[in-house]
Structures are given as C-alpha cells and as structure tokens.
Amino acid sequence: MTRAQQLGVIIGLAFVAVLTILRAGDPPILKLARDVTFDEYQRILPRAFEPMPVKVIDIDEASLLEYGQWPWPRDRIAALVDKLNDLGASAIAFDILFAEPDRLSPSNVVRDVKGIDPALLDKFPDNDAIFANAVLGKPVVLGFGLSNEGSYRPPVKAGFAFTGESPFGAPPRIKSATPLRPQLEANAAGLGHISLNPGSSTSVVRTVPLFLSDGAQLYPNLAIEALRVAQGASTYVLADAPDVPDTITQVKIGEFAVPVTAAGELWLYVTPDRAERYISARRVLGAEGNSPELASAIEGSIVFVGTSAAGLQDIRATALGQNVPGVSLHAQTVEQILSGKFLSRPDWANGLEILAVAVGGTFLVLVTTFISPAFALACGLLITALGLAASWLAFYYAGLLFDPLAPIVGWSVTHFGATAFRFLVTDRERREVRKAFGHYLSPSLLYRIEHTRNALQLGGDDRELTVMFVDVRNFTEISERLEPTALVGFLNTLLDALSQHVIANEGTLDKFIGDSIMAFWNAPVDVADHGRKAVRAALGMRETLVKLNARDAFGFGEEQPVGIGIGIHTGIACVGNMGAEARFNYSAVGDAVNVAARIESSCKDVGFDILVSNNTARLLPDYALLEVGDLALKGKSTRTKLFAVVGNEQVSTSAKFAELQTIHRQLIAAMRAQSTTSRRMVNAAKSKAADLGVGLPEFYGRITRRSQHYLDEPRRKGNGHSR
Missing domain, CATH: 3.30.70.1230 (Nucleotide cyclase, GGDEF domain)
Structure with a gap:
C-alpha cells in the first residue's frame, strides 16, 4: 500500500464515519427524505379499497344547502344520532367538537331578548340537553381537541392493561384538552382525541397516534375508541418491548391486534379517496333515511360523522398526495385495522440503515482506492440496486418500511469523494509513473509498477x-x-x-x-x-x-x-x-x-x-x-x-534441426580434436542448415576461422558497446 493509498483510506473512512454519525443523528432533512420515499412506495402500491363496515356520514355541501350553514342546532345532531342508531350503526363517532353551548338552542336565543322573564327560560327547549339525552345509552363516541392553555383532562371511558411496565412515557404528550359540554362527556360511550398529527411539522398525515399521554394516563384517539365501542370491549391491552422502557409494540382492541411504533403510532396505509366511503348527511336526515339501501349500508357499520365542506377547513393531505376530509382518515384507520394490512418500521430499522451506510461506504472506499473507481461505481450501482430491491420487496411482501435513500446517498457521496481523492492525489503518482515508463513497458508491467510503493x-x-x-x-x-x-x-x-x-x-x-x-x-x-x-x-x-x-x-x-x-x-x-x-x-x-x-x-x-x-x-x-x-x-x-x-x-523438435544438431555436435568435437574431417562436416552442416533458412550458412562459412575458440586462449580482440 502506497502512502497516498494509506492517506486515501484514512480520509475515506473518516468521511464514512461522519456520514454514519450524520445518519445516526437523523436530522430533519433525512426524515423528510425518508417520509417522501415511503410516500412514493404507497403511491406505487396503495392499499386496495375493499368494502368495509366503516362509513363516513358527510356533512357536505349538499347537506349544508339543504339544512343551512354550520353549525347546525344540536337537536338536528340528536336527530342524526337517533337515525343512525335506528339504522343499526355499531358505533357513531363524531369528528366534531362540542365544546361551546349551542347558540341556536331556543333557551339561548330567548336569553338575549330584552324584557324576557327569567322564569320562562327553563320552559324553552335546550338543544344541548336534547343531544345529551340522544347520546345516552347509544354507542356514541365524541371527539375532544387539544389545547395549549389550562390543564383540563377529559375523562377516560376505557380501562388499560399492560403486558409489561406502563408505557406512559411513550406516546405524544397532552398538555390540556378542550372541555366538552359536561353532560355530553358523561353520557358518551367513548371519548377520543381527534388530532391526526399533533406536533408534526408537515401537513401530510403519515402516522396516527393511537394514544396521547400526560405521564399518568393514556387517552385513546377517536378511531380506536369507536372500534372499541363497536365491539363492546372495555379495555385496551398494550404490549411493550422487553427491557426497553416507555415503548409500545402492539395494541389489542377487542379482537384486533395492531402493530405500532415505539410511540404507539399507527403507520397509515391509505387507499385513494373513494365515493363509496361517504354517505351524505342529507340522505340520512331526509326522506331517503328509511330506504333499505341506506339501512343495508349503515347496519353493523362504524360510522364517523364529519365534514368535507371546504369552508369548514377540515382537509388533510395523505401520502398519496391527495387532499381529503380529516374524518376520512379516522375511517381509514379503522378500515386498515379491520383489513389487517399494516405498515411497520421495525425498531432495528434505524440500526440496519446506519450499519449499511458504514459498511457500504467502507467497502466503496477500499474498492475505489485499491481496484478502480469504475469497478467501485459498478459495485456501488449493484449494491444500490440491491438496496432498492430489498427495500421495495420488504414493503411489497411484508409492509416493512426500510429507508434505501440515506444509505444510497451516503454511498454516492463516499464514492464521489474517494474517486476525487484518488484522481487528485493517489493517481497523480501513477500518472507520473505512466509518464516516466509508458513508452518503455508493456501495459501489464506498467500496472504492476503503478501499484509498487x-x-x-x-x-x-x-x-x-x-x-x-x-x-x-x-x-x-x-x-x-x-x-x-x-x-x-x-x-x-x-x-x-x-x-x-x-x-x-x-x-x-x-x-x-x-x-x-x-x-x-x-x-x-x-x-x-x-x-x-x-x-x-x-x-x-x-x-x-x-x-x-x-x-x-x-x-x-x-x-x-x-x-x-x-x-x-x-x-x-x-x-x-x-x-x-x-x-x-x-x-x-x-x-x-x-x-x-x-x-x-x-x-x-x-x-x-x-x-x-x-x-x-x-x-x-x-x-x-x-x-x-x-x-x-x-x-x-x-x-x-x-x-x-x-x-x-x-524448431527444436523438428527433424531438420535434429539432423543439423547431430552434425553440429560432431563438427565441434572434430574441431576440438583437430580432426581433418571437420571441413567435410562443415559442408554437411551447411547443407542441412540451408533448409532452416535463418542465416546458418554464413555461420558455418566462418566457423573454421574460429577453430581457436575451441582450442587455446584467443587473442583479446573485439569492439562493441561499453557500459
């Protein structure tokens, strides 16, 4: 190994170490690139839409046109609950906040009328009470929002069981919640948070936190709470990773086991938005509400009530690049759990990708330094292809998410740096060797000299x-x-x-x-x-x-x-x-x-x-x-x-040379013995030599002049080159 090669290896490995540390640090740019890669996988192979007992009751533009602008009076929401319950919905989940009193309630309207007798106020209907009575005893799940002010925590309707230590430190934190109307909270069968990506710096919803934590209590999200209520289950069972505190590996909701990230998040595997998923609230509240077709669609289904109306600003971006109503993502969460088609990023995926950067980078540094940049490029393209293929096949067959981009970028940067160093430093010595020896040596010898220190x-x-x-x-x-x-x-x-x-x-x-x-x-x-x-x-x-x-x-x-x-x-x-x-x-x-x-x-x-x-x-x-x-x-x-x-x-094995060689040996022996037969043998040798055609006749013509070469010490005579 030459000194330049040693330096190249040291610098290359230091470069690989920096890239490995950078990947281990996982800066936001790498996270974004990884997320975009996984988005692309879903776009190539999205989850296929299958009819599921999950529906979205959509307060769409047609519903608003029919029943007036939002918010609707809560007696109409109560009527919607009664209708859905009568149609056989297994759970009714609202992706809507009911935090403020209904301003359209008659009791609230007359309260603002001047001169009204306060004693009469109690005689006017209260829409919040009507809605609370409609919720009571029915499989209704209400949603609550998050707040940065105060310290309110909603009540938890479900129990929790842990296979290990309680993982209260794993989920995203909840500082405070927006209080619902007290009677609604009390009467609801379940309460779940409606935040899809709390604390995320991107608008794309890729993972959904199934729980939030305040350090002492877990709070489920709307989707799994609806699934729990629909099954009549009372408890969530959470499994953690052995010997790893504050992690969640699996959540069991009734009969369904859900693999999650260490923070208790579900990777969303979405389908393209489909009209079959939605039922307009206008159809449920109108004359069509009694139709067999509508009853068949809702009976036994988990229904999520939300809005797709653009003016209500509940639109979210998905990994497929579509903008969809937020309520549909709650529905897709339940669909995914029911279908059993999950995406998962193993806990050891980070370690594997870091190792790939280190090992692949080291390999490319050594190949570039000791073999050739072209061969290293071929190796780099091969391991890149293998990395991409492995990542895609893991996604295709097992729903596993491995990032091919960070290792590939690391390998590419390493190869470029090692190649540049070799060209500027290491190969400079070899170019000098080629300049010095290129006209005098065969390519094979020149290559060996180039690699000789x-x-x-x-x-x-x-x-x-x-x-x-x-x-x-x-x-x-x-x-x-x-x-x-x-x-x-x-x-x-x-x-x-x-x-x-x-x-x-x-x-x-x-x-x-x-x-x-x-x-x-x-x-x-x-x-x-x-x-x-x-x-x-x-x-x-x-x-x-x-x-x-x-x-x-x-x-x-x-x-x-x-x-x-x-x-x-x-x-x-x-x-x-x-x-x-x-x-x-x-x-x-x-x-x-x-x-x-x-x-x-x-x-x-x-x-x-x-x-x-x-x-x-x-x-x-x-x-x-x-x-x-x-x-x-x-x-x-x-x-x-x-x-x-x-x-x-x-020539040595030919018959002509064999004959000549026999005569030549006899001639030399005769000349050494000073035999008179030597001249006759010279003529015989000339005759045989003529057939070989390499100038031997002249050689034999002069051989008698050199008889002293075979006898005594010749005179010291001659000329030629000297060194």
Whole structure:
C-alpha cells in the first residue's frame, strides 16, 4: 500500500464515519427524505379499497344547502344520532367538537331578548340537553381537541392493561384538552382525541397516534375508541418491548391486534379517496333515511360523522398526495385495522440503515482506492440496486418500511469523494509513473509498477536481469547513403518495429543508442521466465525484419536487405533510477550489461544474428540452440561460451534441426580434436542448415576461422558497446 493509498483510506473512512454519525443523528432533512420515499412506495402500491363496515356520514355541501350553514342546532345532531342508531350503526363517532353551548338552542336565543322573564327560560327547549339525552345509552363516541392553555383532562371511558411496565412515557404528550359540554362527556360511550398529527411539522398525515399521554394516563384517539365501542370491549391491552422502557409494540382492541411504533403510532396505509366511503348527511336526515339501501349500508357499520365542506377547513393531505376530509382518515384507520394490512418500521430499522451506510461506504472506499473507481461505481450501482430491491420487496411482501435513500446517498457521496481523492492525489503518482515508463513497458508491467510503493525513488538495487543489445549491421554505410531526414525515418521505422517485441514480452526499453536498442527483463518488477521472454522477443525481431525487407519497407531494394545483431546475457546488474533528483532515467549498469553488449558485437565475427551467453542458454533447455564456442570478449579475462539461437521450441523438435544438431555436435568435437574431417562436416552442416533458412550458412562459412575458440586462449580482440 502506497502512502497516498494509506492517506486515501484514512480520509475515506473518516468521511464514512461522519456520514454514519450524520445518519445516526437523523436530522430533519433525512426524515423528510425518508417520509417522501415511503410516500412514493404507497403511491406505487396503495392499499386496495375493499368494502368495509366503516362509513363516513358527510356533512357536505349538499347537506349544508339543504339544512343551512354550520353549525347546525344540536337537536338536528340528536336527530342524526337517533337515525343512525335506528339504522343499526355499531358505533357513531363524531369528528366534531362540542365544546361551546349551542347558540341556536331556543333557551339561548330567548336569553338575549330584552324584557324576557327569567322564569320562562327553563320552559324553552335546550338543544344541548336534547343531544345529551340522544347520546345516552347509544354507542356514541365524541371527539375532544387539544389545547395549549389550562390543564383540563377529559375523562377516560376505557380501562388499560399492560403486558409489561406502563408505557406512559411513550406516546405524544397532552398538555390540556378542550372541555366538552359536561353532560355530553358523561353520557358518551367513548371519548377520543381527534388530532391526526399533533406536533408534526408537515401537513401530510403519515402516522396516527393511537394514544396521547400526560405521564399518568393514556387517552385513546377517536378511531380506536369507536372500534372499541363497536365491539363492546372495555379495555385496551398494550404490549411493550422487553427491557426497553416507555415503548409500545402492539395494541389489542377487542379482537384486533395492531402493530405500532415505539410511540404507539399507527403507520397509515391509505387507499385513494373513494365515493363509496361517504354517505351524505342529507340522505340520512331526509326522506331517503328509511330506504333499505341506506339501512343495508349503515347496519353493523362504524360510522364517523364529519365534514368535507371546504369552508369548514377540515382537509388533510395523505401520502398519496391527495387532499381529503380529516374524518376520512379516522375511517381509514379503522378500515386498515379491520383489513389487517399494516405498515411497520421495525425498531432495528434505524440500526440496519446506519450499519449499511458504514459498511457500504467502507467497502466503496477500499474498492475505489485499491481496484478502480469504475469497478467501485459498478459495485456501488449493484449494491444500490440491491438496496432498492430489498427495500421495495420488504414493503411489497411484508409492509416493512426500510429507508434505501440515506444509505444510497451516503454511498454516492463516499464514492464521489474517494474517486476525487484518488484522481487528485493517489493517481497523480501513477500518472507520473505512466509518464516516466509508458513508452518503455508493456501495459501489464506498467500496472504492476503503478501499484509498487516507492517506484520512482532515486537509487538502485542488485538483481538478476536478462539484458539485450540490438544493433543495425552496416549502419555507417547506410548513413552515408541517406539524407539526415531519411536516416531518421529509417531508424524510426526499424526501431519502432523491433521495440514492440520488447514491450510485448514484458521487457523494459532502457534506451536507444543511435542505431542500437538496449533492453532488459526482470526489472523494475519481477518477470517470470525472463530469459525465455528475452529470446522470444529476439526471435520476433528476426521475423519482423524479414517481413520489412520482403516488402522493402526501407526503400533499399531487395539487393540491400537490412540486418541486425542481437546479444543476450543473464546476470547480476544494478537497476534503478539514476541521475539527478530533477531529472533521472530508469536504467541498469554492471558487468552483465557489458557482457550483453560484447555478445552483440560478436555477432559480426560469428556471422549469426542472435547470440546468447551460457547463463541464458541454461534457461532455454527446449530451444533450438547451437554451440558457438568459448569466445574472448573485450574486457573479459576469461572466455564466454556462446550459443546461436536457431529457433523456439517448435524448431527444436523438428527433424531438420535434429539432423543439423547431430552434425553440429560432431563438427565441434572434430574441431576440438583437430580432426581433418571437420571441413567435410562443415559442408554437411551447411547443407542441412540451408533448409532452416535463418542465416546458418554464413555461420558455418566462418566457423573454421574460429577453430581457436575451441582450442587455446584467443587473442583479446573485439569492439562493441561499453557500459
């Protein structure tokens, strides 16, 4: 791991930690985004509307037109209660506040008449009393509102049972309530709060608190109180989470068990608003009130009395983006409980989402740093798709609410930050490496160097290399014939074609020295079978040169083919960045380099284009090699055994080479024994060599001149490159 990578990982993980802490803090913007996501799920798959024994008696515009503006006198409300009770409603719940005295009551009207005898006031009907008498003994549930003033608490008509500790600290708090008329409170079968989203900062109703708490008592909402009264149940049974104080996990209302949030709230799973849910109050109070159709709709149903009239301002927004009467949401609450189709956000959902941000972010930081931003992007898209799919499938099949947005946003921000850091910092080092080595190395070697720490530091180390020198034959003559620009064109064509084989075989191009190439293998990184790859590159150069000459790529004509000599040696050399801090080259120096240069020079005397040292030949047991002899190289005190490279493994196993090799060994033995049969064997070798077509006839034409190479110490003669 490079220092830049270490820094990238540290900064990336710190960034992930910040995002994880941010998600754990759950700021309002994340809550809003999560709620909008869950809204979208409901819009894609809303709860299907099913006929339920739940109806809304709607004080709609038609009712107001028929019976006058709101508020109606309470004797008419009493008549509505009597009518609904006669039609068989199992519960009658009012999403209406009856906090003030009925100003339309005759007793109140005459009270304001001047000169009226106070003794006569008691003889006038009191609509509040009429309404209270109508409520008495009937399954009527009245609603109460919340107030920030005073300390009034309404009476509670139901009992409570707890499976654990009493969860008075779980629900939203109630400071005070708006008092109803005393007789109404006393006569009602149930009382429930009508607040749908108390304390919420949004107008969209997503959850409904089934209870409010003052710390010592729970107060049910209108919907579940109506459901309790309809069943004739007397008690709510609340279950809490084991070992977690002040939580509610489930509420049992008669026969129905309702999963809730820790605060005792029900996630609303709404249907699109449907006309089938509503019955106009005008129909109930009018002549149609006795119709069998209306009786069938109301009998056994829980009915909620409320208003859809726009002027009465009881309109709420739902997760589906619709504006509906508030009373319909009370009805939908009961519908949802009756249908058993609930939405639930498990207590551990927050922990899972926080963990997803941390784990997914860490994974993307590591992948971006050590593999590639593109692969990290692919991984990010994959885990994003999986996260979305998991969240949707949990909603689709189980009604579970898991937020995919916060993890996805966290992953995206992490990937962007890690990618930007890698581009600006980490990859800067690699771009420098590419700039320094891009023209001299194969892509595979370049990739390995990019991931090697301290690749561009000044200095070197000793390691085994296979070094190659390539030289153009008769270059002085060629340069005399060509203009300078033509000579440059010739060199560019030739050296470019030859150097491609070095790069293709994982070699390092050290430098171009006029008409020569220096290359080496096994540095700057390890290269397996470096000797074999160097010789394979040399054989490729031979084939390429034949093709270039065949198509007269240099314009010299068929009578003047271009030739090269290649010398290869394997040995220890010092390799590294050499020069000054401001400008340096990656190169190799040492005796192994000098030997390779001298071997290349010996190609002229030997009369063959590819020669390798004995050290390299040992690495090529299956190649077609012919012993050249022990040559005295310039500057070396001892002879160096050389071999001519005839071909690769396929040539080595051919019958033609086998025959030549047998004759060649006999020839070498005869020359060492100074046998007179050596000249005859040379002719036989020339004959066999002609079939292989790699310049061996010239090699054998000069072999007798080198007889001393097989006998005594030759004179120290030669020229070539020095290092």
